[in-house]
Amino acid sequence: MMRTIRVQLGAASHDAHVGANILDELGNLARAAGLKPGSCAIVTDATVEKLYAARVEDALRKSGFAPVVISVPPGEASKSLAMLEQLYDRMTAAGLDRNSVVFALGGGVVGDLAGFAAATFLRGVPIVQVPTTVVAQVDSALGGKTAINHRHAKNLIGAFYQPQLIVADVATLATLPDREFREGLAEVIKYGAIMDAPMIGDLERDLDAILARNPALLEQVVARSLMHKAAVVGADEHESGLRKTLNFGHTVGHAIEASAGYGSYFHGEAVAIGMVAAARLSSKYAGFSADEASRLQRLIERAGLPTAMPSGWYSDDFLRALALDKKRTAGAIEFVLLDRIGHSLTRSLSFDDIMSSVS
Numbered sequence: 001m002m003r004t005i006r007v008q009l010g011a012a013s014h015d016a017h018v019g020a021n022i023l024d025e026l027g028n029l030a031r032a033a034g035l036k037p038g039s040c041a042i043v044t045d046a047t048v049e050k051l052y053a054a055r056v057e058d059a060l061r062k063s064g065f066a067p068v069v070i071s072v073p074p075g076e077a078s079k080s081l082a083m084l085e086q087l088y089d090r091m092t093a094a095g096l097d098r099n100s101v102v103f104a105l106g107g108g109v110v111g112d113l114a115g116f117a118a119a120t121f122l123r124g125v126p127i128v129q130v131p132t133t134v135v136a137q138v139d140s141a142l143g144g145k146t147a148i149n150h151r152h153a154k155n156l157i158g159a160f161y162q163p164q165l166i167v168a169d170v171a172t173l174a175t176l177p178d179r180e181f182r183e184g185l186a187e188v189i190k191y192g193a194i195m196d197a198p199m200i201g202d203l204e205r206d207l208d209a210i211l212a213r214n215p216a217l218l219e220q221v222v223a224r225s226l227m228h229k230a231a232v233v234g235a236d237e238h239e240s241g242l243r244k245t246l247n248f249g250h251t252v253g254h255a256i257e258a259s260a261g262y263g264s265y266f267h268g269e270a271v272a273i274g275m276v277a278a279a280r281l282s283s284k285y286a287g288f289s290a291d292e293a294s295r296l297q298r299l300i301e302r303a304g305l306p307t308a309m310p311s312g313w314y315s316d317d318f319l320r321a322l323a324l325d326k327k328r329t330a331g332a333i334e335f336v337l338l339d340r341i342g343h344s345l346t347r348s349l350s351f352d353d354i355m356s357s358v359s
Contacts, residue, residue, distance in 0.1 A: 001019060001219070002017055002018065002019035002022055002025075003017070003018045003019060003219065003223045004016070004017050004018075005018070005223065005226050005227050005230050006230070007142060007162075007166075007230045007233065007234060008230070008234040009162060009233070009234060009237055012144075012162040012237075014033065014162065014163060014164055014165055014166070015033065015165060015166070016141075016142055016165075016166035016167075016168065016226050016230065017029060017165075017166065017167050017168065018137075018168045018170065018219055018222050018223045018226065019168075019169065019170065019219060020169065020170050020171045020215050020218075020219060021169060021171045022167060022169045023052065023055055023056060023059060023130070023167070023169045023171075023172070024055065024058075024059050025059065025167075026056055026059045026060060026063075026103070026128075026130065026167055027059045027060045027061070027062055027063025027064070027065055028059075028063055029165060029167055030060070030063065030065070030101065030103075030128060030164075030165060031063050031064070033128075033164050033165040034164070035101050035126055035128070035164055035165070036099045036101075037063060037064030037065045037066075038064070038065065038066060038099060038100065039065075039066050039068075039094060039095055039096055039097065039100045040060065040065045040066065040067050040068075040096070040100050040101040040102070040103060041067065041068055041069075041070050041090070041091055041094060041096060041100070041101075041102050041103065042056055042057065042060075042067050042068070042069045042070065042103045042105050043070045043072070043087065043102060043103070043104050043105065043106075043110055043113070043114035043117070044069065044070070044071055044072075044104075044105040044106045044110055045071060045072050045073065045074040045075075045078065045106050045107075045109065045110055046071050046072070046073060046074055047074045048074075048105055048106040048107075048110070048132055049069060049071045051132075051172075051175055052105060052132065052172060053069050053071075053105065056103065056105055056130065057069065060103070065101070067103070068090070068094040070087060070090045070091070070094075072086075072087075072110070072113065074109070075109065076109055076149065076257070076267075078109055078110075078113060079109055079112055079113050079147070079148045079149045079155075080148055080149060081148060081157075083113060083148075084113065084116065084117055084148055087113070087114070087117040087121075088117065088121060091117070091121055096121070096122075096125065097122070097125075098122050098124075098125060099125075099126075100125055100126075101125070101126045101127070101128055101164070102114055102117065102118040102121075102125060102126070102127045102128070103127075103128045103130055104118075104127060104128065104129050104130060104131075104141075105130045105132065106130075106131070106132055106133070106136070107131065107132060107133035107135060107136045107140075107180075108131075108133065108135050108136045108139075108140040108141075108267060110136075111129050111131060111136050111140050111141050111146075112140065112145070112146055112147050112148065112155070112158070113146075113148060114127065115127050115129070115144075115145075115146030115161055115163070116146035116147055116148055116157075116158055116159060116161070118146075118161065119146050119159045119161035120159070124161070126164045127161065127163045127164065128163055128164055128165045128166070128167065129141035129142075129163045129165070129166045129167070130166075130167050130168075130169075131166070131168050132169070132172040132173075132176075133173070133176060133180060133184055134173060134176070134180075134181055134183070134184020134185060134187070134188070134222075134268075135183060135184040135186075135187055135267055135268055136184075137168040137170070137173070137184070137222045137225075137226075138184060138187050138188055138191075138221070138222055138225035138226065138229075139187040139225065139229065139246075141163070141166050141168065142163075142166055142226055142229050142230060142233065143229060143233045143237075143243075143246075144160045144161050144162040144163070144233070144237065145158065145160060146158050146159055146160075146161050147159075149258075152258075152320065152321070152324055153254070153258055153320075153321050153324040153325075154254045154257050154258050154321075155254070156324070160237065160238055162237075166226075168222055168226070170215060170218040170219050170222055171215065173213060173218055174213055178304075179266065180266065181211075181213070182211070182268070182303055182304040182305060183266040183267065183268030183269050183272075183305065184268050185210070185268065185303040185305065186249070186268035186269070186271045186272040186275065186300070186303070186305055187225070187268060187271065188203065188221055188225055189203065189272075189275070189296070189299060189300060189303065190246070190248050190249060190271065190275065191224075191225050191228045191229070192341070192342065193248060193275065193296060193338060193341060193342070193344070194245050194246070194248045194336070194338070194342075194343070194344035195228055195232075195245070195342060195343070195344065196224075196228060196342055197340075197341045197342025197343075198342075199224065199342075200295075200296070200299065200341055200342070203299060204299060204302075207299070207302055207303065211303075211304075229246065232245070232246060244334060244336060244346055245336050245344045245345075245346070247336050248275060248278055248336040248338070248344055249271040249272070249273075249274035249275030249277075249278050249336075250271055250274060250336075251274065251278075251322070251325055251333060251335055251336070251354075252270075252273065252274035252277045252278065252322070252354075252358060253267070253270035253271040253272075253273060253274030253275075254270070254274075254321065254325065255318050255321040255322040255325070256270040256273060256274065256309075256310060256313065256318070257270045257321075258317065258318075258320075258321035259313065259315055259317035259318035259320075259321050260310060260313075265306075265310070268305065269305055269306050272300050272303075272305035272306055272307060273306055273307060273308065273309060273310075275296065275300060276296075276297050276300065276307040276308075277309070277357070277358050278335070278336065278337060278338070279292075279293040279296055279297065279338065280293065280357050280358075281335065281337055281349070281353075281354065281357045281358075282337040282338040282339070284357055285337060285347050285349065285353070286337040286338060286339045286345060286347060287339050288337065288338045288339055288340065289340075292338075292340060292341050295341070296341065309358065319355075322351070322354070323351065332348040332349060332350050332351075333348070333349055333350075333351070333354065334346050334347075334348055335347055335348075335349045335354065
């Protein structure tokens with residue numbers, strides 16, 4: 001069974017398909033989305049390449065595409081200007097033109113890097129997101145955010161650039177290492193926390209089966225998460241209002257990632273810590289009850305995610321990364337808080353307000 005979520009963005013509207021073992025339909029789905037067969041690039045990382053690149057190549061060739069595989073080292077360090085330049089070199093050498101499609105096969109790093117390369121190569125070529133991690137399937141593949149990191153902050157250089165298609169095969173989650181699988185659940189918990197209180201109850205009930213990677217539950221969780229994100233992105237594509245709520249846990253999380261060195265913490269692990277910090281701030285500034293804050297923290301802990309700030313977190317690098325947060329305005333940071341589980345709001349908090357409640 002394949003579920004399809006329509007991402008409503010006017011001329012940039014596109015489908016997100018979710019199902020088990022749908023990689024083999026990638027070429028057919030791409031053509032059905034109006035993409036032209038011919039030269040194309042599969043951007044992936046060395047780990048995912050060994051697992052799925054040949055299968056994706058075969059699926060594309062059967063539908064008339066002529067793919068070249070471009071592999072990058074796994075990990076956050078690949079979201080760099082140097083790696084971006086290598087992608088441009090490989091795409092040029094492969095003879096890609098304005099109609100050539102870039103298929104981003106992998107997790108959030110590959111999706112961000114390949115998406116930004118597609119957004120800027122020849123002033124924009126089509127991108128198809130083929131996410132293979134929980135984080136990418138439930139969050140980063142949808143929404144059009146593409147970026148690379150800068151030494152001063154995560155995702156400092158980027159563009160909004162919508163994919164033509166998303167194909168999320170939940171069967172690929174079976175090969176994820178346990179730590180990477182669990183980190184993705186932070187983004188799932190986030191959706192429940194900010195906009196779907198019953199989802200938190202469902203996660204509490206089904207978490208053991210989800211951790212055992214029950215395919216039917218994974219398909220349900222991924223599709224439910226994407227439906228929420230599609231609704232938010234459809235209402236606020238460029239993060240001028242509602243979409244900012246999706247940053248719950250991310251302000252502190254991004255600062256942890258940047259200050260600890262990209263790759264020390266997985267994105268979802270840093271977001272998990274950030275959500276607990278945001279819950280603490282929510283109790284102080286938004287009337288979020290201590291009981292609900294504890295409930296949220298227990299679920300995060302049950303998912304096997306960290307909840308405490310890392311040792312030595314208070315550093316110049318952390319302070320600098322927080323100060324560079326993209327949501328800052330006039331010396332304050334627009335911080336996403338909860339007033340109850342399932343409902344979020346934003347408050348403009350000073351740097352001192354945040355720092356006094358984080359530790």
